[in-house]
Amino acid sequence: MKDSTKIKETLQKWIDENRENLPLNIDLWNIDIHENIPNEAPQKMLSFGSYNAKGVTTASFHKPHSRIVKL
Amino acid sequence: MVIIQSSSLDRSTNDIIDWLAYYKANYIRLNDDYGVVKTNITLHNNRTFINDIDISKCSYMYRRGDLCINFELQEIDNVDKINNWLLHEKLFEENTAILDSINYLFKRRPSISHVSDIDISKIEQLEVANSVGLLVPDTLLSNDFSTIINFLNDQKCITKSLSNVKIRLSYSSDWNINMHLTTASVDSNDITKSKKGLPVLFQQYIDKKYELRIFYLKGQFFSMAIFSQQNEKTKLDYRNYDKDKTNRNVPYKLPNEIERKLDAFMKAINMNCGSIDMIYTPEGKYIFLEVNSIGQYQWLESNCNYSISKNIAEMLITMNLENERFDENKRNSTEMDR
Numbered sequence: 001m002k003d004s005t006k007i008k009e010t011l012q013k014w015i016d017e018n019r020e021n022l023p024l025n026i027d028l029w030n031i032d033i034h035e036n037i038p039n040e041a042p043q044k045m046l047s048f049g050s051y052n053a054k055g056v057t058t059a060s061f062h063k064p065h066s067r068i069v070k071l
Numbered sequence: 072m073v074i075i076q077s078s079s080l081d082r083s084t085n086d087i088i089d090w091l092a093y094y095k096a097n098y099i100r101l102n103d104d105y106g107v108v109k110t111n112i113t114l115h116n117n118r119t120f121i122n123d124i125d126i127s128k129c130s131y132m133y134r135r136g137d138l139c140i141n142f143e144l145q146e147i148d149n150v151d152k153i154n155n156w157l158l159h160e161k162l163f164e165e166n167t168a169i170l171d172s173i174n175y176l177f178k179r180r181p182s183i184s185h186v187s188d189i190d191i192s193k194i195e196q197l198e199v200a201n202s203v204g205l206l207v208p209d210t211l212l213s214n215d216f217s218t219i220i221n222f223l224n225d226q227k228c229i230t231k232s233l234s235n236v237k238i239r240l241s242y243s244s245d246w247n248i249n250m251h252l253t254t255a256s257v258d259s260n261d262i263t264k265s266k267k268g269l270p271v272l273f274q275q276y277i278d279k280k281y282e283l284r285i286f287y288l289k290g291q292f293f294s295m296a297i298f299s300q301q302n303e304k305t306k307l308d309y310r311n312y313d314k315d316k317t318n319r320n321v322p323y324k325l326p327n328e329i330e331r332k333l334d335a336f337m338k339a340i341n342m343n344c345g346s347i348d349m350i351y352t353p354e355g356k357y358i359f360l361e362v363n364s365i366g367q368y369q370w371l372e373s374n375c376n377y378s379i380s381k382n383i384a385e386m387l388i389t390m391n392l393e394n395e396r397f398d399e400n401k402r403n404s405t406e407m408d409r
Contacts, residue, residue, distance in 0.1 A: 003245070003246065004246070007242055007246055007248070011248065016264075019264065019265045019267065019268055020265075020267045020268055021268070021269065022265070022268055022269060023252075023268055023269045023270075023271045024214055024216075024219065024262050024265045024268040024269065024270070024271045025230045025252065025255070025257060025261065025262060025265075025271045026265060026268070027261055027262070027264060027265070028230060028252060028255040028257060028261055029250055029251065029252045030249075030250070030251055030252065030253060031248065031249070031250050032248070032249045032250075033242075033246060033247075033248055034246065034247045034248075034249065035245060035246055035247075036244065036245050036246065036247060048085065050088075050092070051084070051085045051088050051100070052079070052100040052102060053079050053080070053081070053082075053084065053085050053100070053102075054079040054080055055080055055082065
């Protein structure tokens with residue numbers, strides 16, 4: 001049996017055994033099982049110095065409004 | 072000095088900083104990894120320093136995140152793990168109280184938003200909205216099975232999380248589990264398995280002509296209509312985004328009466344900034360859903376050409392200048408008294 005299916009079954013069993021201590025709408029919750037892929041290269045975090053900010057990308061075609069509008 | 076408390080990943084703060092830099096304003100950004108190392112709070116002369124920042128002379132905006140006090144403790148020899156953990160927890164509570172004091176002092180500054188705005192519950196919001204004359208969906212928060220069944224049988228309903236809870240678990244080194252509840256349509260068949268359980272929020276499902284996202288900023292309204300009904304994915308809640316087929320979003324002018332009621336609502340819950348979600352029904356009614364103190368507004372700016380970041384920057388600068396003028400007048404009147 002595929003691992004993710006087995007994990008889902010384990011979770012479902014846990015939900016069924018603990019229903020009284022879980023929200024009444026537990027059956028409507030989204031449950032996603034993700035595999036850790038070890039070969040995935042970690043995303044490089046960029047540092048935007050003057051903003052004291054970080055991010056993996058900038059907004060595309062970003063030009064600060066203050067540079068566009070001549071007031 | 073303008074202080075913005077945010078997260079290092081929050082892009083909307085970058086836009087505000089663009090304008091602060093344009094106006095050559097002094098500013099500091101405190102991100103959620105900002106550790107408070109040194110504190111000097113003296114109440115008798117009203118001076119407050121966090122690290123070396125004088126926050127007694129600033130205007131302030133809360134955007135996201137929490138301040139923190141980092142500390143690492145070694146375990147006490149001959150004391151068991153549970154008691155060492157209790158020691159850590161009690162010291163953590165003390166640090167939390169210190170940060171609460173700093174947050175309180177920020178709240179006293181001329182400011183836009185505050186961290187305590189996040190704590191206003193959905194139920195309180197709905198009750199206050201109703202009290203100022205806004206229409207709200209029928210709402211039930213209950214774990215009484217028969218009451219819930221009657222509510223669900225009376226009308227079409229949705230259910231959602233009160234706190235937008237998202238659970239991330241590491242199941243093993245190879246597998247992770249994510250659990251969360253988005254707004255979901257619900258009927259009595261969905262809860263018959265769980266006749267007993269924790270209370271849950273149910274609301275009347277309201278038919279929509281379109282949805283509204285409104286950014287409120289100290290009495291100003293920046294509104295956008297979201298045409299979410301043509302897409303099954305976004306029909307129930309526009310936040311179930313369809314990135315391949317995005318909804319049409321356009322600038323919108325609310326009727327004066329609705330703006331007046333929303334303004335009264337924001338004042339009643341003591342919030343001066345937030346993102347409000349509403350529904351416009353096919354019958355022409357405006358239904359209030361909720362307000363989010365840290366909601367995103369960049370998409371309103373780009374879809375509707377609103378200058379929200381510019382307005383925020385100008386407000387922060389103006390509040391700071393007024394603060395400095397007040398201090399100077401106070402100093403001058405003190406000297407004249409001598």
